[in-house]
Amino acid sequence: MATSITPAREDSPEAGELAPTRRGRYNVLTRYDRRVLMLMVGIPLLLEIIFIWWPTLSSILLSFTNYNGVGEVGPQNFVGLKNYQFLFSGYTLFWPAFFHNVIWLAWLAFIATPIGIFFAVLLDRELRGTAFYQSVFFLPVVLSLVIVGFIWELQFSPTEGFINNAFGLTKANNIIDWLGNPRINLFAILIAASWRHVGYIMVIYLSGLKSVDPTLREAAKVDGANEFRTFFRVIFPVMAPINTVVAVITTIEALRAFDIAFIVNQGKNGLELLSILITNNSISEASLVGFGSAIAVILLVISLGPIVVFLSRVMRTTS
Amino acid sequence: MGDSRGPKIAGSSERILIPGTGIELPVDFDLSRRDMLKIAGYGSLAAFIAACGGTTPTTTSGSVTAKGGSMSIGSYLSDTVPKKGLQDVVDAFTKANGDTKVKVNTVDHGTFQNTINNYLQATPEDVFTWFSGHRMRFFAKKGLAQPIDDVWNDVKSNFTEGFAASVKGDDGHVYAVPTSYYPWAIFYRKDVFTAGNYKIPTNWDDFIKLCQQMKKDNLIPMAFADKDGWPAMGTFDILNLRMNGYDFHVGLCGGQQKWTDPKVANVFKKWAELTPYYSPAFAGLTWQEAAQQLRQKKAGMYLLGLFVSEQFVSGGNADDINQLDFFPFPDLGTQYDSEKALDAPIDVYMLAKKSPTLGTDSGQAKAFLEFMSKGSSQLTYWKASPGAIPTANDADPSQYPALTKKAAQIVSSAKRITQFFDRDSRPDFSGPNAMQGFLLRYLSSPKQDTSGLQGQMQSFWDSLTPE
Numbered sequence: 125m126a127t128s129i130t131p132a133r134e135d136s137p138e139a140g141e142l143a144p145t146r147r148g149r150y151n152v153l154t155r156y157d158r159r160v161l162m163l164m165v166g167i168p169l170l171l172e173i174i175f176i177w178w179p180t181l182s183s184i185l186l187s188f189t190n191y192n193g194v195g196e197v198g199p200q201n202f203v204g205l206k207n208y209q210f211l212f213s214g215y216t217l218f219w220p221a222f223f224h225n226v227i228w229l230a231w232l233a234f235i236a237t238p239i240g241i242f243f244a245v246l247l248d249r250e251l252r253g254t255a256f257y258q259s260v261f262f263l264p265v266v267l268s269l270v271i272v273g274f275i276w277e278l279q280f281s282p283t284e285g286f287i288n289n290a291f292g293l294t295k296a297n298n299i300i301d302w303l304g305n306p307r308i309n310l311f312a313i314l315i316a317a318s319w320r321h322v323g324y325i326m327v328i329y330l331s332g333l334k335s336v337d338p339t340l341r342e343a344a345k346v347d348g349a350n351e352f353r354t355f356f357r358v359i360f361p362v363m364a365p366i367n368t369v370v371a372v373i374t375t376i377e378a379l380r381a382f383d384i385a386f387i388v389n390q391g392k393n394g395l396e397l398l399s400i401l402i403t404n405n406s407i408s409e410a411s412l413v414g415f416g417s418a419i420a421v422i423l424l425v426i427s428l429g430p431i432v433v434f435l436s437r438v439m440r441t442t443s
Numbered sequence: 444m445g446d447s448r449g450p451k452i453a454g455s456s457e458r459i460l461i462p463g464t465g466i467e468l469p470v471d472f473d474l475s476r477r478d479m480l481k482i483a484g485y486g487s488l489a490a491f492i493a494a495c496g497g498t499t500p501t502t503t504s505g506s507v508t509a510k511g512g513s514m515s516i517g518s519y520l521s522d523t524v525p526k527k528g529l530q531d532v533v534d535a536f537t538k539a540n541g542d543t544k545v546k547v548n549t550v551d552h553g554t555f556q557n558t559i560n561n562y563l564q565a566t567p568e569d570v571f572t573w574f575s576g577h578r579m580r581f582f583a584k585k586g587l588a589q590p591i592d593d594v595w596n597d598v599k600s601n602f603t604e605g606f607a608a609s610v611k612g613d614d615g616h617v618y619a620v621p622t623s624y625y626p627w628a629i630f631y632r633k634d635v636f637t638a639g640n641y642k643i644p645t646n647w648d649d650f651i652k653l654c655q656q657m658k659k660d661n662l663i664p665m666a667f668a669d670k671d672g673w674p675a676m677g678t679f680d681i682l683n684l685r686m687n688g689y690d691f692h693v694g695l696c697g698g699q700q701k702w703t704d705p706k707v708a709n710v711f712k713k714w715a716e717l718t719p720y721y722s723p724a725f726a727g728l729t730w731q732e733a734a735q736q737l738r739q740k741k742a743g744m745y746l747l748g749l750f751v752s753e754q755f756v757s758g759g760n761a762d763d764i765n766q767l768d769f770f771p772f773p774d775l776g777t778q779y780d781s782e783k784a785l786d787a788p789i790d791v792y793m794l795a796k797k798s799p800t801l802g803t804d805s806g807q808a809k810a811f812l813e814f815m816s817k818g819s820s821q822l823t824y825w826k827a828s829p830g831a832i833p834t835a836n837d838a839d840p841s842q843y844p845a846l847t848k849k850a851a852q853i854v855s856s857a858k859r860i861t862q863f864f865d866r867d868s869r870p871d872f873s874g875p876n877a878m879q880g881f882l883l884r885y886l887s888s889p890k891q892d893t894s895g896l897q898g899q900m901q902s903f904w905d906s907l908t909p910e
Contacts, residue, residue: 190908192560192871192908193560193561193564194560194564194585194586194587195586210906214902214903214905214906215903215906216899216903217876217880280727281727281732282723282724282727282728283724283728283732283736284732297723299723299724300724301723301724301725301726301727302727303670303726303727304669304670304724304725304726304727304728305724305726305727305887306726306883306884306887309727389670389671389672389875390672390875391875391876392672392875392876392879392880392883393672393726393880393883393884393887396876396880400876401876404874404875404876405876407557407558407560407561408557408870408874408875409556409557409559409560409870409871409874410870410871410872410874410877411560411870411871412871412907415906
């Protein structure tokens with residue numbers, strides 16, 4: 125775009141004149157170019173400020189207030205660090221919610237994502253009916269998590285649900301309370317979440333595998349590497365960019381986990397998650413906007429970790 | 444009606460029964476009815492304008508009400524049965540009030556409650572459905588509700604003093620018109636009690652003995668469900684009322700009493716005597732599922748509001764509702780038994796101060812409130828949705844079935860009436876991550892030493908901004 129000399133255009137009379145800058149060099153951008161550039165940078169910047177920076181900064185500011193959602197925020201609303209203090213010392217749900225998010229992340233990272241990758245590797249081997257399997261595993265991905273929640277709620281329901289009835293537990297009066305028992309309900313909804321996550325990872329990984337140069341495999345085969353070694357020593361390292369994407373997706377899914385737990389019981393009784401604490405506190409009838417914002421800020425700080433890692437990797441590959 | 448008993452996701456309260464399976468499927472997941480109304484509304488806008496052309500609003504001089512014109516209602520009556528009740532009343536109102544156009548915006552019950560704060564500050568409808576008690580005063584105090592003293596002056600002769608007190612804000616102004624109420628009591632099936640030769644228990648020992656007997660007879664003695672989080676509050680309320688008295692309970696809800704009080708520990712201790720007889724896996728059951736256990740004779744008793752009858756009406760068997768009966772909570776042998784206190788929540792209609800159309804529709808909106816305070820209108824609603832009792836003095840009780848008559852009677856004989864925990868206490872304390880969560884934690888092991896839990900409850904209360 126920064127062509128050195130642009131022919132004059134009708135809409136920019138001075139276009140084409142090279143204006144000397146302070147350092148005595150000639151600016152290669154015409155006034156027209158500069159206007160276009162300004163627009164191209166300005167509009168996204170404006171959108172970014174309005175939709176990302178402003179809400180973020182508002183949340184941070186609100187987290188120091190006791191604002192309850194009515195009217196204007198005034199100086200009398202500022203309570204300093206009180207919200208954070210209570211969050212870490214008094215609020216009994218914060219640490220459980222935090223650890224539930226950690227469990228969620230660990231489950232996705234060590235169970236669901238590897239299964240997705242495993243399926244992708246299997247389906248990459250041109251099995252008969254591979255398109256069919258792909259569609260079956262991918263089907264849950266097109267469903268919204270809300271619907272996934274409803275579907276699994278029906279499976280897990282203690283007396284009416286499929287699982288307890290299929291295993292004869294209802295009849296034997298030996299009901300397992302999948303969603304009500306705080307010791308197991310998190311894992312029950314993790315199964316529901318994985319049902320979708322596995323398909324998601326599978327598709328991403330499969331498309332990556334398809335783009336791996338087949339000669340690499342052949343070379344590995346010629347060198348006498350078995351399937352196992354070929355995958356872990358050759359294919360997996362070549363897939364590094366996809367691996368990063370998968371890792372980031374997994375982390376993001378774990379941090380934004382919300383829908384299923386909220387559908388099941390509004391995230392209480394063992395299903396507390398950070399995102400749900402934010403919602404229940406700030407946009408419920410209670411409207412503890414200030415306190416909810418403080419939790420949101422904590423979640424933001426946690427999210428910055430993977431974001432920074434991801435960005436630094438992306439920057440490194442592009443430079 | 445109802446407290447927080449609607450499911451929590453937009454539109455999910457609409458359920459379809461899969462034939463033969465007994466499984467109810469929620470439909471209408473994402474698109475809220477509000478969206479649907481909007482979509483439908485835009486489509487028929489032209490027709491609507493054309494239809495409006497003829498009517499001009501007329502204000503009767505010297506009256507607070509107006510005929511003709513238009514008005515709007517924001518409604519949480521999203522379950523099929525009460526929704527039809529409101530529609531019947533609205534149709535009658537349109538006919539009676541010079542063809543007033545009424546737009547009803549129905550929002551899923553739980554969603555309506557959860558978003559009430561934003562709703563009332565944004566562009567609410569002129570009239571909205573709500574609850575009395577602290578929950579009404581809370582929004583009146585925030586300046587989001589319009590006082591309706593003028594309407595009340597016209598209609599107050601039709602209400603008892605108890606109802607009059609329930610719609611007054613902290614500033615002494617009236618903010619709502621009470622339209623229906625219902626008691627919480629222990630519901631049972633008459634045929635089950637006859638078959639098992641069970642006697643209505645009047646004291647705690649008999650009650651527990653009855654539970655033991657039912658367990659022997661392979662019944663679930665007490666149906667119980669707390670997936671929704673709020674039903675457990677009903678049991679907490681009644682135990683606290685009967686063990687520690689009305690004054691202590693109100694003080695606890697209002698923050699004058701402490702959750703760490705040993706009196707609260709006693710409530711939890713007493714409650715633990717009852718929990719062994721609850722439905723298995725109750726923390727994963729909805730109140731509707733537990734009501735079905737009672738209807739299907741799998742459970743013997745169920746402590747819930749009168750709205751449990753909805754599940755008996757929609758159950759399919761006409762005889763079910765005739766078999767439904769209830770008895771008051773048994774005496775605990777304390778000095779507070781004589782108060783006969785119970786939860787009897789009152790549902791109300793209010794005016795939203797920030798409604799953009801209230802300026803022009805004020806007369807019509809007030810006419811609707813006056814219409815709703817008539818016994819005849821309340822009966823129209825009650826006929827379609829009999830889960831609650833009309834409040835007006837001139838509502839003719841002769842057509843009530845025995846169950847409704849008995850429900851009206853148990854409330855009028857109570858010396859102290861509370862609303863329900865989530866209506867009597869501040870909303871930021873009664874939510875899913877506060878009181879609902881605390882009670883579920885207690886119920887997960889009722890025999891626990893509750894002092895730690897009580898400490899957490901108190902410290903959560905203390906963390907809230909003083910009202």
